[in-house]
Amino acid sequence: MKACLLWLVVLIQSFSTMSAYARGTGDLGVIIERASSSIQIIETTGNSSIGRVNGLGDLSHASIVYSRDARFAYIFGRDGGLSKVDILDAKITARNLQSGNSIGGAISQDGQLIAVSNYKPGGVKIFDAETLGLIADIPATYGADMQRSKVVGLVDAPGQQFVFSLWDAAEIWIVDMTDTAGPAIKKFKNIGLNPYDALITPDGRYYIAGLYGEDGMALLDLWNTDQGVKRILADYGKNEQRLPVYKMPHLEGWAIAGNLAFVPAVGRHEVLVINTDNWQQAGKIAVKGQPIFVMARPDGRQVWVNFALPDNSSIQIIDTQNLTIIKELKPGKAVLHMEFEPRGEEIWLSVRDENRIEVYDTRSFKRKASLSAEKPSGIFLTSRAHRIGL
Amino acid sequence: MKACLLWLVVLIQSFSTMSAYARGTGDLGVIIERASSSIQIIETTGNSSIGRVNGLGDLSHASIVYSRDARFAYIFGRDGGLSKVDILDAKITARNLQSGNSIGGAISQDGQLIAVSNYKPGGVKIFDAETLGLIADIPATYGADMQRSKVVGLVDAPGQQFVFSLWDAAEIWIVDMTDTAGPAIKKFKNIGLNPYDALITPDGRYYIAGLYGEDGMALLDLWNTDQGVKRILADYGKNEQRLPVYKMPHLEGWAIAGNLAFVPAVGRHEVLVINTDNWQQAGKIAVKGQPIFVMARPDGRQVWVNFALPDNSSIQIIDTQNLTIIKELKPGKAVLHMEFEPRGEEIWLSVRDENRIEVYDTRSFKRKASLSAEKPSGIFLTSRAHRIGL
Numbered sequence: 001m002k003a004c005l006l007w008l009v010v011l012i013q014s015f016s017t018m019s020a021y022a023r024g025t026g027d028l029g030v031i032i033e034r035a036s037s038s039i040q041i042i043e044t045t046g047n048s049s050i051g052r053v054n055g056l057g058d059l060s061h062a063s064i065v066y067s068r069d070a071r072f073a074y075i076f077g078r079d080g081g082l083s084k085v086d087i088l089d090a091k092i093t094a095r096n097l098q099s100g101n102s103i104g105g106a107i108s109q110d111g112q113l114i115a116v117s118n119y120k121p122g123g124v125k126i127f128d129a130e131t132l133g134l135i136a137d138i139p140a141t142y143g144a145d146m147q148r149s150k151v152v153g154l155v156d157a158p159g160q161q162f163v164f165s166l167w168d169a170a171e172i173w174i175v176d177m178t179d180t181a182g183p184a185i186k187k188f189k190n191i192g193l194n195p196y197d198a199l200i201t202p203d204g205r206y207y208i209a210g211l212y213g214e215d216g217m218a219l220l221d222l223w224n225t226d227q228g229v230k231r232i233l234a235d236y237g238k239n240e241q242r243l244p245v246y247k248m249p250h251l252e253g254w255a256i257a258g259n260l261a262f263v264p265a266v267g268r269h270e271v272l273v274i275n276t277d278n279w280q281q282a283g284k285i286a287v288k289g290q291p292i293f294v295m296a297r298p299d300g301r302q303v304w305v306n307f308a309l310p311d312n313s314s315i316q317i318i319d320t321q322n323l324t325i326i327k328e329l330k331p332g333k334a335v336l337h338m339e340f341e342p343r344g345e346e347i348w349l350s351v352r353d354e355n356r357i358e359v360y361d362t363r364s365f366k367r368k369a370s371l372s373a374e375k376p377s378g379i380f381l382t383s384r385a386h387r388i389g390l
Numbered sequence: 391m392k393a394c395l396l397w398l399v400v401l402i403q404s405f406s407t408m409s410a411y412a413r414g415t416g417d418l419g420v421i422i423e424r425a426s427s428s429i430q431i432i433e434t435t436g437n438s439s440i441g442r443v444n445g446l447g448d449l450s451h452a453s454i455v456y457s458r459d460a461r462f463a464y465i466f467g468r469d470g471g472l473s474k475v476d477i478l479d480a481k482i483t484a485r486n487l488q489s490g491n492s493i494g495g496a497i498s499q500d501g502q503l504i505a506v507s508n509y510k511p512g513g514v515k516i517f518d519a520e521t522l523g524l525i526a527d528i529p530a531t532y533g534a535d536m537q538r539s540k541v542v543g544l545v546d547a548p549g550q551q552f553v554f555s556l557w558d559a560a561e562i563w564i565v566d567m568t569d570t571a572g573p574a575i576k577k578f579k580n581i582g583l584n585p586y587d588a589l590i591t592p593d594g595r596y597y598i599a600g601l602y603g604e605d606g607m608a609l610l611d612l613w614n615t616d617q618g619v620k621r622i623l624a625d626y627g628k629n630e631q632r633l634p635v636y637k638m639p640h641l642e643g644w645a646i647a648g649n650l651a652f653v654p655a656v657g658r659h660e661v662l663v664i665n666t667d668n669w670q671q672a673g674k675i676a677v678k679g680q681p682i683f684v685m686a687r688p689d690g691r692q693v694w695v696n697f698a699l700p701d702n703s704s705i706q707i708i709d710t711q712n713l714t715i716i717k718e719l720k721p722g723k724a725v726l727h728m729e730f731e732p733r734g735e736e737i738w739l740s741v742r743d744e745n746r747i748e749v750y751d752t753r754s755f756k757r758k759a760s761l762s763a764e765k766p767s768g769i770f771l772t773s774r775a776h777r778i779g780l
Binding site: 021022024025026027028043044045057059066067068069071072088089109110111159160203204205223257258259277278298299300301321342344345361365382383385386387389 | 413414462501549550593594689690711735
């Protein structure tokens with residue numbers, strides 16, 4: 001009888017732990033801790049840390065997409081490691097070292113496919129979201145001698161499509177995975193030299209690649225692909241002397257407010273404003289340094305900007321109605337990434353060199369919480385599960 | 391020892407059931423079954439039913455908002471019953487019969503407040519989202535003799551605001567709940583006769599009330615409230631004979647595609663198209679019957695329309711690029727509501743008089759699933775938790 005009671009106690013304890021996992025996943029998120037190959041799992045209702053997962057390889061420049069049930073995070077490591085983590089259970093459930101050097105990924109509209117963009121060997125691989133087993137291997141070959149290009153700016157688009165750019169080949173490709181056994185590939189050539197990153201508008205209609213090798217950006221209207229790729233902002237910065245670029249800006253953190261889009265200017269202390277009705281430049285805003293991420297609060301009223309060295313301890317906030325800077329924050333050394341909560345009341349910032357994550361109220365600009373983290377970089381909340389292109 | 395084993399079996403069984411509740415909540419949803427005072431809990435990955443909750447009172451015209459963790463559904467019944475349901479556990483965790491006759495509600499930006507709009511007695515009551523305890527009671531009084539108006543078109547807006555319209559008083563009110571002990575109320579008068587419902591744009595900037603008593607709609611720019619309420623579409627339908635209105639259209643199912651908004655015309659066989667850059671009418675589309683819900687697929691490429699009697703067994707689908715009807719579906723008798731999955735690949739339809747819920751692929755228009763339901767009406771997916779105004 002004593003043994004019986006002991007069993008019961010052990011059983012109750014173990015099941016109690018299990019039942020603790022039963023919680024909503026809508027307010028969860030993951031923070032990349034790149035120096036320690038780990039992620040931290042957080043929740044945004046009480047602004048607290050609820051778990052950590054180790055053993056995720058090289059997480060420099062790592063990014064994340066979420067399963068459609070907001071339970072699993074797919075983590076794209078720089079070393080080509082693709083990991084699937086159960087964030088309720090804080091465990092790796094699958095892992096695939098799928099290439100030697102990788103730069104981000106995307107999840108298909110239906111949630112069944114995970115695509116990874118690779119530098120080496122250059123191309124895109126597509127995996128089963130359940131098992132991480134390979135479904136399609138799409139080498140990014142170009143030219144007469146079939147060289148392989150680095151792939152950048154990979155996003156998902158409606159209709160089971162993935163869209164990406166070829167850095168070395170000056171091309172944009174669309175892959176339609178409706179038939180997983182026979183991916184349909186559409187290629188757009190001579191889109192501009194060295195596309196370095198890309199964004200897709202929140203509705204999934206316009207794909208825009210930033211160009212490092214020449215002025216302007218490459219715009220593809222996915223509703224009208226027969227019109228080909230157009231150059232926009234071609235005259236921007238023409239004949240001006242370029243500043244040395246300390247860090248390439250990111251475009252995946254698009255910022256669209258009403259009919260204005262805000263993008264970082266490469267190597268300039270400026271945020272460009274584009275009218276999305278005609279894709280003409282509508283203005284530019286002088287900022288403190290070279291912008292890296294330019295992100296709109298979900299209601300579009302504010303745009304938050306972080307910077308490359310030597311200005312990476314500051315954040316500037318733009319009012320999108322009058323295009324002025326209304327606030328500057330100094331969260332600490334090396335503010336690498338920002339993520340708004342889905343309805344915009346708070347924002348999470350990673351302050352890498354101070355090993356902290358900060359949470360701010362976006363109306364009062366007051367700090368609401370501060371959490372310890374190991375060299376934090378990217379922050380990704382589960383609400384991304386429900387967004388096109390994120 | 392035998393008793394001991396029996397206990398173990400019972401324990402394991404009960405805890406196994408509990409651990410089944412550990413799952414992501416991002417792909418869940420709730421369907422109103424109004425004849426049986428119940429809701430059905432569904433999931434959209436396998437398109438299946440996973441639970442039912444009874445005892446929710448009069449659910450005609452019921453609607454739902456979700457907690458920020460996507461675990462709790464707040465259900466607004468017609469009889470003034472406000473119920474909080476744990477959808478992981480399929481249980482009512484709190485219930486408050488807060489008025490005699492109610493017509494919908496909203497959840498604050500931070501998720502801590504639930505607002506309910508009441509017909510009788512006319513006004514808005516605001517509750518603690520955790521306990522459903524009363525926090526503020528805002529009677530919708532107007533005129534010299536302080537009559538009380540029915541309240542309609544209640545939505546949340548950024549900055550802890552709720553916005554709503556007074557049917558009898560021709561007013562729009564904004565309540566700022568930043569200080570829960572002292573709600574700040576701003577009133578806009580003479581906005582037009584009999585506002586019957588309202589929408590807020592996805593960014594939470596523009597609040598638009600439909601008017602039953604006169605032509606046009608009332609527009610309030612929440613970024614510039616000092617400019618007051620403006621009339622838009624004032625000339626629409628002027629001097630035309632009105633058709634009898636079989637059912638009032640709903641506006642909360644706004645449809646915005648690029649810079650076009652699509653709204654149902656009251657009592658006419660038309661969907662109105664509005665340019666959101668200037669809020670002028672940009673067109674109209676002849677449809678099969680009197681439109682009720684006019685809803686955009688999340689990528690904005692399609693708008694789906696259902697109808698009042700006698701056309702309520704049909705759905706028409708508009709291509710938003712060329713403003714033509716590209717498809718008509720006949721899901722069955724009395725198609726009452728529609729809800730897109732968050733990235734738009736599928737849509738859920740309630741077919742009340744056939745006791746079925748149908749799921750369609752939005753590209754092929756093929757039926758993907760059919761579920762039994764008791765007189766289903768509203769369908770609400772948890773991705774609403776992360777949207778402004780839903």
